[in-house]
Amino acid sequence: MTVTGLPRNDVRQYDVLAGQWWLADGQFAMLHWLARARAALIPPATRPDAVLVDLGCGGGLLAPHVAGKGYRHVGLDLAESALRVAAPHGLAPVRADVARIPLADESADAVSAGEILEHVRDLSTVVAEACRILRPGGVLVLDTLARTAVARFVAVTVGERIPGGAPPGIHDPALFVDRRRLVAEAARHGVPLRLRGIRPSTVGMARWLAGRRDRPVRMIPTWSTAVIFQGRGVKQ
Numbered sequence: 001m002t003v004t005g006l007p008r009n010d011v012r013q014y015d016v017l018a019g020q021w022w023l024a025d026g027q028f029a030m031l032h033w034l035a036r037a038r039a040a041l042i043p044p045a046t047r048p049d050a051v052l053v054d055l056g057c058g059g060g061l062l063a064p065h066v067a068g069k070g071y072r073h074v075g076l077d078l079a080e081s082a083l084r085v086a087a088p089h090g091l092a093p094v095r096a097d098v099a100r101i102p103l104a105d106e107s108a109d110a111v112s113a114g115e116i117l118e119h120v121r122d123l124s125t126v127v128a129e130a131c132r133i134l135r136p137g138g139v140l141v142l143d144t145l146a147r148t149a150v151a152r153f154v155a156v157t158v159g160e161r162i163p164g165g166a167p168p169g170i171h172d173p174a175l176f177v178d179r180r181r182l183v184a185e186a187a188r189h190g191v192p193l194r195l196r197g198i199r200p201s202t203v204g205m206a207r208w209l210a211g212r213r214d215r216p217v218r219m220i221p222t223w224s225t226a227v228i229f230q231g232r233g234v235k236q
């Protein structure tokens with residue numbers, strides 16, 4: 001059963017959940033924690049007019065974390081409702097499918113793919129598109145869920161039952177990402193990716209689950225990429 005009554009991974013769920021994006025202790029709480037960790041991988045812009053393209057930007061949670069880095073922040077999403085929420089946070093909103101990005105080749109200095117790859121049906125096309133719009137020397141950063149039994153257990157079986165974990169039905173574990181395939185696809189398009197696992201800090205998560213939700217939970221590196229992982233690579 002999904003929280004919205006819609007099928008798993010149906011993008012219309014984001015319309016139903018549109019009021020949740022900026023609630024720090026709401027249904028998308030963990031996306032706030034992940035946005036902070038993702039932004040830490042995005043270097044400051046190295047030239048005027050640098051562009052950061054945020055694939056599947058949702059409500060724009062990345063915006064405050066990259067605001068001082070010198071980019072024009074362009075957010076792409078299929079959900080109009082999410083773009084409406086995102087726009088006041090300083091992104092230029094573009095309604096588009098990440099499998100068909102309406103931007104020129106090598107037009108982005110940085111591309112962020114935060115919690116989007118596990119939602120797409122054609123991983124190869126989306127990775128190719130992300131790499132296509134990146135200029136040589138530009139950086140691709142991403143975080144997503146691994147295609148493993150443990151990720152399915154943590155993100156769906158458990159995650160959908162704990163506050164801040166994930167809205168029930170938002171994920172279809174059949175779309176979770178094969179790490180080897182992801183790395184191979186990015187390399188094929190000129191972006192050698194390095195992956196690392198991340199997880200919520202134990203103390204932070206314990207506080208959170210105990211109902212002390214006054215501050216975000218820190219996401220920290222971990223040895224295993226089998227659940228949530230980040231990727232970073234520079235286009236050759």
Ligand SMILES: C[S@@+](CC[C@H](N)C(=O)[O-])C[C@H]1O[C@@H](n2cnc3c(N)ncnc32)[C@H](O)[C@@H]1O
Pocket residue numbers: 011014031032034035055056057058059060061062076077078079082096097098099113114115116119120
């Ligand atoms: C889990 S949310 C992540 C949002 C944001 N990146 C973040 O981390 O806060 C996934 C977002 O991707 C969008 N999305 C899903 N499939 C998409 C597609 N094919 N093209 C563009 N956006 C898509 C959804 O509308 C939603 O806003």
